[in-house]
Amino acid sequence: MSQVGAKVSRVSRIWVSRLPGERVLARESGSRHDLSMTDLAAFVAGREADSPRWVWDDTARWYPPLLEAGVRVERCHDLRLAHQLLRRAPAVDQGLLDGEAEHWDRLGPSASGEPALFAPDDSLEHLDAYVEDQRQLAAVAASPDAAKLALLLAAESSGALVAAEMTHAGLPWSIELHQRLLAERLGPRPPRGQRPAALEALAAEVRQRLDAPRLNPDSRPELLAALRRAGLDVADTRASSLRRLDHPGIESVLRYKQLAHLFQNNGWDWIDQxxxxRRFRPSYQPAGSTTGRWSSNGGGALSIPAHVRPAAVADEGWLLVVADVAQLEPRVLAGMSGDLALSAAARGADLYEGMVDAGAVASRRDAKLGLLGAMYGATTGESGRILDSLTRRYPQAFGLVEAAARAGERGEVVRTLLGRGSPSIGDAWDHDNDEAPPDPDRMAARRRAFGRFTRNFVVQGTGAEWALCWIADLRNRLWRLGDGQLTTRPHLVFFLHDEVVVHTPEALAESVTREVADAAATAGRLVFRDVAVDFPLNVSVVRSYADAGKPGSDESSARSDGSDAATATGRASFQAEGG
Incomplete structure (x- = not known):
C-alpha cells in the first residue's frame, strides 16, 4: 500500500449528517450522537485533539458556523466535491457509486450568505454521509489509480477548508482608501440609480462624438448601432475590437467603458456588499470549473482589478506575503509527461531561458511561443514551425498534449495526472438540431474545438492539482507558526490558480516566506514523484497588495530547492492534512 493509502487507513473518520428538526447526527466508530448545531461545535472541538477526518456533504455549509464558534478543523472529506470528481473519473467504476447517486448528482454548492445551516426539507437535506462515504471509499479502492485519486480527493477537500477559512478571515481592506480611489476617478458617490459625475460627463462626450444624442452607452445594442451609424464596420463592442477602429469617438468610448466597469464591479455598492x-469576504467555489480550478460565487474574488488593489492593506503590525509561481503550466507539462529534457530546462527561475540554454530554440520568445502553442492549440503558422522542432527535442511533453488533442477529436474523455476526468464531448454539444441530419463540416469543427479543449485540460487540470497540494500543505505550515485563533496566526487570505497571499505578523514574515517555498517544493514531489521539477516563486513582502512585485518591495525569488529534509517534512505535513 502506498504512503498515501496507508495514512488514510490510520485516520479515524467521523460522519456528520443532517436530521429532521434541525438536528445533527455525528457517527463515529461504535457510537452515534444526536446533536444540536450548538452542541456540534463543542463536539468537534473536543474530538479535534485526535485529528479525525470529518466527513460531511458540503464543507461550505458545515465549516463556516464552526469557524464562527472558534473551531478549526484539521481535515475533512467533502462528499459533494468528491462525488462530483469521481463521477467523471475515467478510472472509477461508476456502478460502485450507485444508490442515492441521483441525489448526490443534484447536490450543488451552498450559496453565499445562507442564513442558516439548514435549508427547507427536501430529498437533498437528509442524505446519509456514512452511506455515501462507503460508496466512495469502495470506488476509490477498486480503481487502478487508487493512490492518485486518494491524494486528489484529500487535496480537493482541503481546498474547501481553505476557501471557508479565507472567507471567514477575509482579505484586509481599507474602505477609506477604496472610497478615495473611487472619488478620484468617478467623483462623489451618486444617488442610487444615477451615474457618478465623471461617468455622466463621459457619457455626454460619447454621445457628442458619435452624434447620438439619445445613446445609453451602457447598452451594448445601442452602442453597437451608434458605432455603425458613424460609419464603423464593427461586430461587437469589446475593447479589443474597438481599439482597432479609427474614429475620434473611440477614445471616449474606451474611457467610458473602463470607468463604467469600475463603477459597476468595484464601486460603492461592491464595498457595501x-x-x-474591514475585510473583503468573497464567496469562493472550489472546483468551480471543469479543470478543477476555482471560481467565485460572488464578489469577483478571482479578479481583483489593479485599480482597487491599493485598498488591500495589511493591518498595523502585519504584512502581506504575496507569492506566485513562475510558468506553472509549462512546468506541470514537464512533470506530468516525465520528459527529462524539459524537466531539466525547468530547473531554474526561467524555464524558457533553460530551453534556450539547452540549445532547443534560438530565443526565449520562440520557447514561449512553442510551448504555449502546444498547450493551447496554436499549431499553425510561426508557432507550428517552432512546434515541429520542439516536438523532436521534447517528444514526451509535446506528445502528451498532442495525444490529448487527438483523443478529444475522437470524442474521448481525457484525464489529469491524478485522475480528474474531462467532460465528454456530448456535455458541451449543441443539441438544438438533434432532429436535423448531422452536418459533417459542423461536426468536424466541433471535434477540432473539443480537441483544443482536451489538449489544455490535461495540463491546466494537473496544474490545479499541484496548486491544491500547495495550499493544503501551506495551510498547516502556517497554523504551526503561531498561537491562538486562525486570525491571530499567519493565514491565507487569497488564492488565485498560481498565486497566494498570506496575512502575517511582521515578526513571522521571513518564516512565512520559507514555508510558502517549502510547500511549493513539497507539492511538486507529491504530484510528480520521481520527476524533479522546480517550482520557483516570485515572493513579495508588502503592506499593500498593489505593491507586490514592484521595485522597492521586499521581494525575493524563493526558489524551492527540494532538499530531502524539506521534502520529508512537507510530505508528512500534507499527509497529516489530506491523507
Missing part, C-alpha cells in the same frame, strides 16, 4: 469589518 462584500466588505465587512
Amino acid at each position: 462584500w466588505v465587512r469589518d
Whole structure:
C-alpha cells in the first residue's frame, strides 16, 4: 500500500449528517450522537485533539458556523466535491457509486450568505454521509489509480477548508482608501440609480462624438448601432475590437467603458456588499470549473482589478506575503509527461531561458511561443514551425498534449495526472438540431474545438492539482507558526490558480516566506514523484497588495530547492492534512 493509502487507513473518520428538526447526527466508530448545531461545535472541538477526518456533504455549509464558534478543523472529506470528481473519473467504476447517486448528482454548492445551516426539507437535506462515504471509499479502492485519486480527493477537500477559512478571515481592506480611489476617478458617490459625475460627463462626450444624442452607452445594442451609424464596420463592442477602429469617438468610448466597469464591479455598492469589518469576504467555489480550478460565487474574488488593489492593506503590525509561481503550466507539462529534457530546462527561475540554454530554440520568445502553442492549440503558422522542432527535442511533453488533442477529436474523455476526468464531448454539444441530419463540416469543427479543449485540460487540470497540494500543505505550515485563533496566526487570505497571499505578523514574515517555498517544493514531489521539477516563486513582502512585485518591495525569488529534509517534512505535513 502506498504512503498515501496507508495514512488514510490510520485516520479515524467521523460522519456528520443532517436530521429532521434541525438536528445533527455525528457517527463515529461504535457510537452515534444526536446533536444540536450548538452542541456540534463543542463536539468537534473536543474530538479535534485526535485529528479525525470529518466527513460531511458540503464543507461550505458545515465549516463556516464552526469557524464562527472558534473551531478549526484539521481535515475533512467533502462528499459533494468528491462525488462530483469521481463521477467523471475515467478510472472509477461508476456502478460502485450507485444508490442515492441521483441525489448526490443534484447536490450543488451552498450559496453565499445562507442564513442558516439548514435549508427547507427536501430529498437533498437528509442524505446519509456514512452511506455515501462507503460508496466512495469502495470506488476509490477498486480503481487502478487508487493512490492518485486518494491524494486528489484529500487535496480537493482541503481546498474547501481553505476557501471557508479565507472567507471567514477575509482579505484586509481599507474602505477609506477604496472610497478615495473611487472619488478620484468617478467623483462623489451618486444617488442610487444615477451615474457618478465623471461617468455622466463621459457619457455626454460619447454621445457628442458619435452624434447620438439619445445613446445609453451602457447598452451594448445601442452602442453597437451608434458605432455603425458613424460609419464603423464593427461586430461587437469589446475593447479589443474597438481599439482597432479609427474614429475620434473611440477614445471616449474606451474611457467610458473602463470607468463604467469600475463603477459597476468595484464601486460603492461592491464595498457595501462584500466588505465587512474591514475585510473583503468573497464567496469562493472550489472546483468551480471543469479543470478543477476555482471560481467565485460572488464578489469577483478571482479578479481583483489593479485599480482597487491599493485598498488591500495589511493591518498595523502585519504584512502581506504575496507569492506566485513562475510558468506553472509549462512546468506541470514537464512533470506530468516525465520528459527529462524539459524537466531539466525547468530547473531554474526561467524555464524558457533553460530551453534556450539547452540549445532547443534560438530565443526565449520562440520557447514561449512553442510551448504555449502546444498547450493551447496554436499549431499553425510561426508557432507550428517552432512546434515541429520542439516536438523532436521534447517528444514526451509535446506528445502528451498532442495525444490529448487527438483523443478529444475522437470524442474521448481525457484525464489529469491524478485522475480528474474531462467532460465528454456530448456535455458541451449543441443539441438544438438533434432532429436535423448531422452536418459533417459542423461536426468536424466541433471535434477540432473539443480537441483544443482536451489538449489544455490535461495540463491546466494537473496544474490545479499541484496548486491544491500547495495550499493544503501551506495551510498547516502556517497554523504551526503561531498561537491562538486562525486570525491571530499567519493565514491565507487569497488564492488565485498560481498565486497566494498570506496575512502575517511582521515578526513571522521571513518564516512565512520559507514555508510558502517549502510547500511549493513539497507539492511538486507529491504530484510528480520521481520527476524533479522546480517550482520557483516570485515572493513579495508588502503592506499593500498593489505593491507586490514592484521595485522597492521586499521581494525575493524563493526558489524551492527540494532538499530531502524539506521534502520529508512537507510530505508528512500534507499527509497529516489530506491523507
